[in-house]
Amino acid sequence: MPAQHLLTKIADTAGAVRVMNRSGLVPFPRVDQGIRSLLAVRKYGPFAGPVHAHAEARLDAVALIDERGPLTYIDIDEQSNALVRAWQAEGITPGSVMGCMCRNHRGLVLTMLAAAKNGTRLVLMNTGFARPQLVDVAAREQIEAFVYDDEFRQVAETLRDDVTSYRSWAEDGSASQVRTLDDLIDGVDRGPVPAPSTEGGFVLLTSGTTGTPKGAPRGHTSPLASAQFLDRVPLRRGQTMMMAAPAFHGTGVSQFALALALGQTVVMHRKFDPENTIRLVEKHRCDVLVVVPTMLQRIIDLGPDTLAKYDTSSLTIIFAAGSSLSPDLCKRTTAAFGHVLHNLYGSTEVAVATVATPADLALAPGTAGRPPVTCHVELYDEAGQRITEPETVGRIFVASGLSFSGYTDGRDKERINGLLSTGDVGHFDRNGLLFVDGRDDDMIVSGGENVYPLEVENLLADREDVIEAAVIGVEDADFGHRLRAFVVPAPGSAKDAEEMKAYIKSNLARYKVPRDIVFIDELPRNATGKLLRRALIEMEP
Template identity: 75%
Template sequence: MPTSLTTISDTIRATGVMVRAGLVPFPRVDHGLKSLNAVNKYGPFAGPVSAHAQSGYDAVAIIDDRGPLTYADLESTSNALVRSWQSVGITSETVMGAMCRNHRGLVLTMLAAAKNGTKLVLMNTGFAAPQLIDVAARENVAAFVYDDEFADIATSLPSHTIMYRSWPEADIEAPTAAVTLDEAVIGHGTSTVSAPAKNGSFVLLTSGTTGTPKGAPRGHMSPLASAQFLDRVPLRRNQIMMMAAPAFHGTGVSQFALALALGQTVVMHRKFDPEKTVEALARFRCDSLVLVPTMLNRIIGLGPDVLSTYDTSNLKIIFSAGSSLSPDLCKRVTATFGDVLYNLYGSTEVAVATVATPQDLATAPGTAGRPPVTCHVELFDDTDKRITTPDTIGRIFATNGLSFEGYTDGRDKERIGGLLSTGDVGHFDSHGLLFVDGRDDDMIVSGGENVYPLEVENLLADMDDVADVAVIGVVDTEFGHRLRAFVVLVPGAVQNPDALCGHVRSNLARYKVPRDVIFIDQLPRNATGKLLRRKLTEI
């Protein structure tokens, strides 16, 4: 647990990071005070937008599939949306839900909810009706914003739920009488709205890879939290960000909020397409790209013949988060785009734990990096004793100003000395770099030996014929458990399980060699790219 001296040191270092990045507009202290006042008034997501608009900063804030919107546009339209909601009884006591892809409707909903003091539950766009019903009932959702694409799912909610359509589509017949957000704001004033009695908040949902997603609320945050990203990632004022990651999840929300605070322009498409994303990087001269590893893998999979046709030389940052990066993917990204890859490790509950810079990844491809300013990471063994020796695997615990305070259903993650469990196991090397060895509950015991499937996955991913791979443990009557590999081959590759197992046998201990290799066309993943391991057990 950080001491009071550590906290003071963190504060000084974090302030310095924010000044260097331009988040604190020194020496224009007057602008800084206006920004702080706006954040105090509306919270860290809507506050910066309001401050930019009030100060006359009328740059383009977002570019989506419908075109550009300035900071002034976002400010005035979200103000009208607040008044529209208030006119039908949506207050700071109302819980709203949103099931939207990346576009202005989601952004305006997030801004208006913050200004209205409303709790907003950000639903996963991969939900089926039963999951939506369960989460909405648990979180007491009374109003719901959705894309027409999800209209059939939205109708599964109770009939008294107040509905809004965020992305209307002419070829989809709306099964409800819900108005669009564009229709809702008509006739309502666009001037500044009063500060809510309490700040609005987001409820982020866990990936739900092992069951119904849990709600992880994001309310009050440390004003120094932004420094956790800016310390190791060179995001700066007035840059252009390509937001490929889903904006409803932790990675997207955090980077979107930071981009707005820095006065950046955020480019986004409703649905991810690898070549369309690269084309946008070139067309808008984007400085940064935010995505999850599966998206990055698909971009690299376009191949040099396609990628070389686009000028992405202005790209300074590829920010990847959400799941582990294999060493092979790190190498291929660097070979394609140069030293621009940054790998964030954290979780929905913990938020930021470590960040790996291009230099870290060049030294140790696949590393999760080091804790940035205000973040602290420690390892503990099964007896809760702290591990201090390098290359010793332990349970990963972290703390920072962004960690959640418990799930919305009253449950919590394990805590030791003020640090929160990430649910993963890992080790530090002799240089202080963190490596994630797998999920704590993924470890199997095979023939009396502890085995973490991720190590085998990374090794198989390094093979030229392998496009994607997952390794899980299954019950074995002789050895207790054994490894089973699910492999997606590159087009044209020949199925050769002996070659795959032989590669593992040549590099790892024999008890880590998969006893089964199953070739499939595609691994099951959710909308944020998380592997759904439970579905693999059904194959």
């Protein structure tokens, strides 16, 4: 290992330990607790291990609250032990591959814990999947068993015709003959289970906005990697977290795993509703709210009168990740809740790249922030040369201890000097803050000029008469492509397309002005809030 790389590794390790100690994840000076936690992580992995350690220490805390009520750390540890034994009796052995299509509730949590303890690879399916996507992913990942919510029964049962040696269980009451998880664990021994002979892990799926989602596996990682999230986000022991983001995706599962490691209480609700989310924050005095940006947008769009009905003064952290935050949404969130917004930028493949703190967002609304400890971000041009000049746009590459090693189908993202491509382009300003300018493949060439839609979208979203906007390129005989903007107007707005074009022209270069502005009720998005640009391309103007 080159000397510089060794020094970087030593500095990263020392920084990670300091961060974890500050957050309470490394319980100095209680060495006995630290040793117990490390042994549990070694036995069951970084997700189930801390839960087992808390249960062994008889932690007197509620781990989870869902529509069915509270479960303690001892409850979820023991129930997941029973589920491991039940699965093993059904032939699910270490090394098996399972799928799960569940919303946020105890069934998903127990499935995730039991899979880790059983040494099972768990593929976390998107709850927005239709039959073709589910069948394609299940076949590619070689899924042998499936856990699902009853609402997805018709989609899930199509797998019976496509997957050999297939078994399935419903999380809740099913009209079919499939047994529920409650049935499986009823009367089963709940004592500790032996360590699995092989490591389990999650397969997170990419958003699939351009085709069938790819699988990004996550095996056992170093406990030090948790410092990436804790360095710039003040998550601490004893907090209560409202998990609004779907726990099957990277944002949700990463923050849920941290909450469990810190012994926090996590509040979940099956389906997201903006006002109900705020109601639950008030009811449970939540310190932390985890959302994807579209959820945050819907909460803010409730308006000040509705938000004022609920006491959300307990909130010290709103954690948003999954897609870009417009400057307008950053400013409106701060106006509604104070300086509590933290914006994480990363991807399913690289995990964490940068985090913007409230101070960063006050200085530069919309920024992606700075790399936390153990993360390194660099920009490269098309020739693979590193960009060091501020304000110069380049392709974003990241080194992170949580980055994946390649997709499950054998493909990989581009790598340069040990850093992994995010697929985005961006720039650093003169304060060292990162700004994401858009997806590399979203760039539109119009009349020989390069346009990244995000710049136009953010400008439109900053208007009071616009809720949100999306810009795409459509073919044009003269310019190759021209811009078309889809705008979700605010209630009662004038919907004046020509005035909006004039506004864009007065703020941006002429070639960035959309030829068409189309008003629609809502932008098409998938279950994790990602914009479906393909669906916009297929829309009639």
